[in-house]
Amino acid sequence: MATIIINGTEYTLPEGERLNAIQAAQRFGVEIPYYCWHPALSVVANCRMCEIQVGSKDPKTGEIKMIPKMVPGCQTPAKDGTVIVTDSPEVRSHQAMIMEYLLINHPLDCPVCDQAGQCGLQDYSYRHGQAIHRFVEERTVNPRKDVSDQIQLNMDRCIMCTRCVRFCREITRTNELQVERRGNHAEITIFPDRPLDNPMAGNVVDLCPVGALLDKDFLHKQRYWFNDQHSSVCTRCSTGCNIVAEENRGQIWRLRARYNPKVNDYWICDEGRSSYKSANDANLLPAMYLREGGQPREAPVDRALDTARTRLKEIARQGGTIAAVISPFLTVEEAYLLASYIKGLSGEAVLALGPVPVVGEDQTFAPDQRQGRTGDTSFVVPRPFTIRAEKCPNRNGVERILKHFQGEVIPIDRLRERAASTPFDALYITGGGHEPAYEGQEWTKLRDGAKFLVVQDVWPTDLAGTADVILSSATFAEKAGCYVNATGRLQYASAALPPRDGSLPDLDILAILAERPGGGPISSRDVLSELAGQVPAFAAVRSLDGPFPEFGLPLDGSEEPTPGMFRYVDPWHAPRGRVSLAT
Amino acid sequence: MKPDDPNLKRVEPPKLTLLEKTYLPQILGGLAVTGRHILGSAIGGKAVTVQYPEEQHVPTANYRGVHRLNKDEQGRVKCVACMLCATACPAHCIDIVGATAPEDWPDREKYPESFVIDELRCIYCGMCEEACPVDAIELTGLYDITGLSREELIYDKAKLLSVFDMTKDAEPMKTGNPPASLPVPTSPLDPEGPGPRTTVPAAQLPSRS
Numbered sequence: 087m088a089t090i091i092i093n094g095t096e097y098t099l100p101e102g103e104r105l106n107a108i109q110a111a112q113r114f115g116v117e118i119p120y121y122c123w124h125p126a127l128s129v130v131a132n133c134r135m136c137e138i139q140v141g142s143k144d145p146k147t148g149e150i151k152m153i154p155k156m157v158p159g160c161q162t163p164a165k166d167g168t169v170i171v172t173d174s175p176e177v178r179s180h181q182a183m184i185m186e187y188l189l190i191n192h193p194l195d196c197p198v199c200d201q202a203g204q205c206g207l208q209d210y211s212y213r214h215g216q217a218i219h220r221f222v223e224e225r226t227v228n229p230r231k232d233v234s235d236q237i238q239l240n241m242d243r244c245i246m247c248t249r250c251v252r253f254c255r256e257i258t259r260t261n262e263l264q265v266e267r268r269g270n271h272a273e274i275t276i277f278p279d280r281p282l283d284n285p286m287a288g289n290v291v292d293l294c295p296v297g298a299l300l301d302k303d304f305l306h307k308q309r310y311w312f313n314d315q316h317s318s319v320c321t322r323c324s325t326g327c328n329i330v331a332e333e334n335r336g337q338i339w340r341l342r343a344r345y346n347p348k349v350n351d352y353w354i355c356d357e358g359r360s361s362y363k364s365a366n367d368a369n370l371l372p373a374m375y376l377r378e379g380g381q382p383r384e385a386p387v388d389r390a391l392d393t394a395r396t397r398l399k400e401i402a403r404q405g406g407t408i409a410a411v412i413s414p415f416l417t418v419e420e421a422y423l424l425a426s427y428i429k430g431l432s433g434e435a436v437l438a439l440g441p442v443p444v445v446g447e448d449q450t451f452a453p454d455q456r457q458g459r460t461g462d463t464s465f466v467v468p469r470p471f472t473i474r475a476e477k478c479p480n481r482n483g484v485e486r487i488l489k490h491f492q493g494e495v496i497p498i499d500r501l502r503e504r505a506a507s508t509p510f511d512a513l514y515i516t517g518g519g520h521e522p523a524y525e526g527q528e529w530t531k532l533r534d535g536a537k538f539l540v541v542q543d544v545w546p547t548d549l550a551g552t553a554d555v556i557l558s559s560a561t562f563a564e565k566a567g568c569y570v571n572a573t574g575r576l577q578y579a580s581a582a583l584p585p586r587d588g589s590l591p592d593l594d595i596l597a598i599l600a601e602r603p604g605g606g607p608i609s610s611r612d613v614l615s616e617l618a619g620q621v622p623a624f625a626a627v628r629s630l631d632g633p634f635p636e637f638g639l640p641l642d643g644s645e646e647p648t649p650g651m652f653r654y655v656d657p658w659h660a661p662r663g664r665v666s667l668a669t
Numbered sequence: 670m671k672p673d674d675p676n677l678k679r680v681e682p683p684k685l686t687l688l689e690k691t692y693l694p695q696i697l698g699g700l701a702v703t704g705r706h707i708l709g710s711a712i713g714g715k716a717v718t719v720q721y722p723e724e725q726h727v728p729t730a731n732y733r734g735v736h737r738l739n740k741d742e743q744g745r746v747k748c749v750a751c752m753l754c755a756t757a758c759p760a761h762c763i764d765i766v767g768a769t770a771p772e773d774w775p776d777r778e779k780y781p782e783s784f785v786i787d788e789l790r791c792i793y794c795g796m797c798e799e800a801c802p803v804d805a806i807e808l809t810g811l812y813d814i815t816g817l818s819r820e821e822l823i824y825d826k827a828k829l830l831s832v833f834d835m836t837k838d839a840e841p842m843k844t845g846n847p848p849a850s851l852p853v854p855t856s857p858l859d860p861e862g863p864g865p866r867t868t869v870p871a872a873q874l875p876s877r878s
Contacts, residue, residue, distance in 0.1 A: 197802045
């Protein structure tokens, strides 16, 4: 039990964590401004913004001795008896001095800078800076340059915090970026012909406290404050990184990483970062279709759903064989509704796991506490980050549901072999991935022999072209629900976009088909509690009460709150510039 | 501040005299003002109304009419697509699509690919003018805009630039006026008006209503 004194008030810190003064003060609602410090990176203390007055209290005599000069807060361990002063006139004038110095060469082009609105320099300039500029010389003009095809560097906006340099050295350990020259001439650069193209490079944009490093994908397209921020989960691979989806005017503009120490730490990969494009695609199914006269024809939503429901019921009543393909892109709630609906139609029905896309091999970035780092690393808790080869979010969750409903998981290939020898009377196939999955002859063969084919997907595919009913469903951004990632962690993703015209979220489609009592829109939380009551693999959800846990829920085994399980967000990314901590 | 705050000072209204209590001096004073105006416009030639449209009303210099998009010395749109006007706009009538400036504009990083103002939705408050960091958007003295459809009064970048060409002589910009050699269209509704046009079609997106 450590007691620290912040601005004259005593606070007690819990055991088991090694915190610096910034983190300790943040826990108790005292903000120490900083730029260069980041909890995952080593401490270099080069921005000098977090300098505070530090002293220690003698445990025997109770006498407080202050260090005669100011010390960086990022480097000061919060130990028993540490005394921190963050609001004295000396500290304030020091912060104003640092702000004035950082702004000497800053172009002040906030109106055209994409970082405006979530910029550390803007926030601190407002709070700690001054309105006048005493520097009368010409500002250094440093032209913008590309550090890769994806990332632009506006060097004159840079404040040389070297967060990006440390990220490349310590987290990806690819060393693309470095500081060139010194002092006023210092610059962030790459080696000639060695662009910043590692699979996690986009994180330097999130890390940059100012508008120096910018994503060209988002460049000049939107202002940050127009975008609504939605907490979501990346569906590009089975890691299930926590993300923020920025939405405005019915379109997703970018995805950013959201902190989850148990899954993705502070990072997301570039592939995940660009996966938002599939939600904005112009080729997404614009309506539901019914097969009339050998051709799919656009049909109203209610008629398409009615046809699917009545025909499937009819086939089940006549004793026909039914099979359903549950896509690993469906949420657990949707998979559960679909499985219980199809099994409810016919106990003999076959449920198969949809195609699981696998590309390449798992790639793990395992930063070390000490190796490859410079400066003070004692506060760093290194956590590995994995980009998985399995490019779907919910194979794990769908398999758990399939095992409950039929005892085994039938892969899609086995279903296709079986369909080739003894065709099913009715097939219900779901999709919803980032790319069209059911393209080519091997899929259209499923049609042969089937009396009735329903395809519920977001893409117009070859298989959908042969279907009797095409149900236009939701992309990852248009639906809310839970995914189980590769390590068995249940995570909730909220919907970022409203449904497209002519489509319905999968959960609503299935609720209508299954004629769930109550009617009206269906809540994923209600289905989740129902599912938890029935499927033992989801028993951990039963104890869930109140809001969904921020860092997800491990389905296998319980989890004690571990050090570092506090929400972390850089102050300039926090809503309205204020950090609120999870308690 | 609470009602019993010691800093609060209670002020009593002044007592009215007997004459004031009849209200007659105030009524007569008011009638005198009205009479002065009637006589002024009837025989003094001080009428405020004009015989529009035969006679055109010239508004004061700070009148807030139709917007214009100013041009710089090279005839380029001055706007840098910072969207601060759209942020300040209380009626949400401004729609801007920003884009990276062409390579041969070294002084600029961003420019508006499309700039649309719904003149019907606008409440002519002038907040956009106030917010603009580069004095690119200004409200002119034009007040008589008409159209046969609502679409006609949704002004795009070309129209807003042509308003500038029409009004730049009568109402010079606050800063950095371009040379007078640029061609002048006759009407803001003239689709062939000068100025760069949007070439990129609206993003093809799935519609969400």
